[in-house]
Amino acid sequence: MNPITGIIITLNEQDNIQDAIASLRPVCDEIIVVDSGSQDNTVALAEAAGARVIHQSYLGDGPQKAFAVPQASHDWIFALDADERLDADAVEVVRQLELGDPRKAYRFKRRNFAGRHWIRAAGFYPDPVTRLYNRTTSGYLPKKAHSSVQAPEVIDVDAHLSHFTYRDLSHWMTRIDQLSSRDAWAMKERGVKPSTLRPTLHAITAILRKLILKGGLFQGQDGMTVAMTTAFHAYMKYAKLNELYENEQADRDA
Structure with missing residues (x-):
């Protein structure tokens, strides 16, 4: 197996x-x-665990994940989010890969957890994500929110990452608040204009997609939870985008 550099972004x-x-x-x-400027013990703990820490103000999701790639010692990159873990089957699969073709990237199934509860409903599983790729042919798109790896060929592997997304339902709501603010900033950065209709339209679309197209209506409490939180996230990011423009206009008028 060719050597791999693991990259994690943190705050x-x-x-x-x-x-x-x-x-x-x-x-x-x-x-x-x-x-990107942690105020807790993230940096010290990462260094104690043997990682090399690079400091960089947040550039947006895709640019931040790509920032360290040129400084990696190896061409093969495993990009892991801080709240993700390789399961034992993923470790075994990666160890068996020859990694001889730089055009191939590898996509894993992701198990999303709220506390100890594995959420499988309404598209939360298998939630495929591409994490292993070769930097000579592939990389993260320069999107400031929800970026993904673009590669000439993506191989699906029957192995898992565990994603400890939320400590509990309260943390889920806190994360929606944080992520919707980040998403609103990213949309404004790329020139998305405000709209009074867009928050409601996107919320309705999200809940229909999760309840009907993804089957959440027939998947009990988990299905409804995913549908409602997805709709709330969609509504809030567009409402916050409107707020950013309103605040900007107010500052100009002051």
Whole structure:
């Protein structure tokens, strides 16, 4: 197997970073953490776990994940979020890969958790994500929110990452608040204009997609939870986009 560099981006991830690094250790020869100004012990814990830490103010999702790639020692990159872990089957699969074709990237199934509860409803599983790729042919798109790896060929592997997305339902709501603010900023950065209709339209679209197209209507409480939180996230990011423009106009008028 060709050597792999693991890359993790962080901001105040002291509760996650050591486990994330530990899960990469069996398959990576080098681990780089890109930190965007953590105020907790993230940096110290990452360095204690043997990672090389690079400091970079947040550039947006795709640019931040791509920032450390030129500084990696190896062409093969495993990009892991701080709240993700390689399961044992993923470690085994990666170890068996020859990684001889740089045009291929590898996509894993992701298990999303709220606390100890694995959420499978309404499209939350298998939630495929591309994480292993060769930097000579592939990389993250320069999107400031919800970026993904673009590669000439993507191979689906029957192996898992565990995604400890939310500690509990209260944390789920807190994360929606944080992520919707980030999404609104990213949309404004790329020139998306405000709209009084867009928050409602996107919320309705989201809930119909999750309840009907993804089957959440027939998947009990988990299906309804995913549908409602997705709709709320959609509504809030567009409402916050409108608010950003309103605040900007108010500052100009002051």
